Amino acid sequence: SQHTPPEQMKDKSQEPKVRPANGHVVIENVYKSFGDVRVLEGVSLDIKPGEVAAILGPSGSGKSTLLRTVNHLENIDAGRITIDGKMVGYEQRGDKLYELHEKEILRRRTNVGMVFQQFNLFPHLRVLDNVMEAQVSALKRSTAEAKAKARELLKRVGLEDKELAFPRQLSGGQQQRVAIARTLALDPAVVLFDEPTSALDPELVGEVLDVIRDLASQGVTMLVVTHEMGFARDVADTVIFMSDGLVVEQGPPREVFSAPKHGRTRAFLGSVL
Ligand code: ADP
Ligand code: MG
Numbered sequence: 001s002q003h004t005p006p007e008q009m010k011d012k013s014q015e016p017k018v019r020p021a022n023g024h025v026v027i028e029n030v031y032k033s034f035g036d037v038r039v040l041e042g043v044s045l046d047i048k049p050g051e052v053a054a055i056l057g058p059s060g061s062g063k064s065t066l067l068r069t070v071n072h073l074e075n076i077d078a079g080r081i082t083i084d085g086k087m088v089g090y091e092q093r094g095d096k097l098y099e100l101h102e103k104e105i106l107r108r109r110t111n112v113g114m115v116f117q118q119f120n121l122f123p124h125l126r127v128l129d130n131v132m133e134a135q136v137s138a139l140k141r142s143t144a145e146a147k148a149k150a151r152e153l154l155k156r157v158g159l160e161d162k163e164l165a166f167p168r169q170l171s172g173g174q175q176q177r178v179a180i181a182r183t184l185a186l187d188p189a190v191v192l193f194d195e196p197t198s199a200l201d202p203e204l205v206g207e208v209l210d211v212i213r214d215l216a217s218q219g220v221t222m223l224v225v226t227h228e229m230g231f232a233r234d235v236a237d238t239v240i241f242m243s244d245g246l247v248v249e250q251g252p253p254r255e256v257f258s259a260p261k262h263g264r265t266r267a268f269l270g271s272v273l
Helices: 006-014 063-070 102-109 127-137 143-156 172-184 202-216 229-235 253-258 263-272
Strands: 025-034 037-047 052-056 078-083 090-093 096-099 112-115 190-194 221-225 238-243 246-251
Touching: 025 063, 037 063, 037 078, 037 238, 037 246, 052 063, 052 229, 063 078, 063 190, 063 221, 112 172, 127 143, 127 172, 143 172, 172 202, 202 221, 202 229, 229 253, 238 253, 238 263, 246 253, 246 263
Parallel strands: 052 221, 052 238, 112 190, 190 221
Antiparallel strands: 025 037, 025 078, 090 096, 238 246
16 A cells, blocks of 8 residues: 655655665575574575665565564574674674674664564653663763754654653554654664554554655665555665565566566565555
């Protein structure tokens, strides 16, 4: 489904894109199983700084697991993931890989934001405090600096008048916009979105996609798992189609959507378009 008027989308896509120096995500031959369940079976991807990658594919194909490996919410069984040349979750000593200490994992994770389907705001904190919290606890910013940054971002997502509200007083779309502001407050080079609009009532999807669309032109690298095909077609630089733990097709949206090469991509697009 498509919720944004076409003329609005056209304007955004014609804006020149900022190409930042960092946010280069390289995934090399990554394998991951849960017990006997093989979830990632040798995934390789190279997402350039500032690129927006839309990840599509049927339920159970490994999309969420892949995103979670990129900020080391899941460890990997084999392969390698780097962001700007730095390994995610591990370090090499001699010819062996060691998992990083929790503290270093948390430190590096501030560079990789994640936005979840269920928003995951702190229910007991007001909107402003939700956006300030990790700035102070993880980045050691002063309260004044964190507050200024939080206000700037709440304004950017159109919620400057909601800073004293609690999450339960907001609509799902507003909560997700707060969650996006909270993520951006840490100045991540990469933001991972896992079906950010799937929990929303249809009439609230558009306002969240508009915020993500706006970010796409700001030079943050984004990996977006989504079922919003119109959004993927208009905003993504590259579309990645996953099936059974593998990337079966990747390319510019106009190619993947108009001439999918793989039978499984054709079948999937046929079922959702
Ligand atoms: P998608 O996001 O594409 O729907 P997921 O990455 O969530 O796919 O899941 C891929 C497969 O991995 C599914 O079969 C799922 O049941 C399994 N899986 C995911 N997380 C876990 C886990 N923590 N423990 C066991 N199995 C899991
Ligand atoms: Mg998923």
